[in-house]
Amino acid sequence: MTELRPIYTTKIICPICDKQIEVTKVRSKYVKLISQDEDFCPHYEGLNPIFYEAWICNFCGYAAHSTVFSEATYHDSKCVKEKITPRWTSRSFTGERDIQQALDAFKIVLYNLQVRGASSTEFAKVCLRIAWLYRYNGEWVDECRFLQFAYDYYQQAYTGEHLGGNKPDEYTLMFIIGELARRLGFMEDAVSWFGRIISASARPDERKKIQPRLLEQTRDLIALTRQDMKTKEAGL
Numbered sequence: 001m002t003e004l005r006p007i008y009t010t011k012i013i014c015p016i017c018d019k020q021i022e023v024t025k026v027r028s029k030y031v032k033l034i035s036q037d038e039d040f041c042p043h044y045e046g047l048n049p050i051f052y053e054a055w056i057c058n059f060c061g062y063a064a065h066s067t068v069f070s071e072a073t074y075h076d077s078k079c080v081k082e083k084i085t086p087r088w089t090s091r092s093f094t095g096e097r098d099i100q101q102a103l104d105a106f107k108i109v110l111y112n113l114q115v116r117g118a119s120s121t122e123f124a125k126v127c128l129r130i131a132w133l134y135r136y137n138g139e140w141v142d143e144c145r146f147l148q149f150a151y152d153y154y155q156q157a158y159t160g161e162h163l164g165g166n167k168p169d170e171y172t173l174m175f176i177i178g179e180l181a182r183r184l185g186f187m188e189d190a191v192s193w194f195g196r197i198i199s200a201s202a203r204p205d206e207r208k209k210i211q212p213r214l215l216e217q218t219r220d221l222i223a224l225t226r227q228d229m230k231t232k233e234a235g236l
């Protein structure tokens, strides 16, 4: 019996050019999560499925995060056909990806989002993943650059967009904004965002909407942030 390979390609239809394309996925039985950072960045033993989340059509240049790839609108289609396809050079994105290839694929997704004028939530999600890829590679300066983009886009998403659907719930969004503030060194902003979750949890109707684990992590991070602020004030 042939042993199943950890990665495999599957055929899908591009929602822009209607051609059949191949995308690479990781079999879930080979995905071994070993830890997760506070901003949800997962660390895996062996293959990392994040590397394969940027899907690209090699025919027309349309690219999106795997979870929303098939949801292209008429507006998206028009933008891709007018502004991306004419300049697109066909190349393959299937098969095993290393960090650099994953970064290249995500940068093509980011370019697509810019051309299509995508939502802040989509931008934030992609920028956060690019930051994680730089983190895996130990490239701190580039990681921070993309954490800052994600921070700005998540704040825009919080103030300007209706939540629900593929978007994070209100409290997860507050948590991630607080955590990104903490990582970027905006300690007071971090405490303020985390504090809003704690205040909301005092109201029984709101508390039901907050995942217990998220609340626990929020308390831990407030303590950690306050500790860091004290250390900084003391000049240690």
Ligand SMILES: [Zn+2]
Pocket: 014, 015, 016, 017, 018, 019, 057, 058, 059, 060, 061, 062
């Ligand atoms: Zn296409």
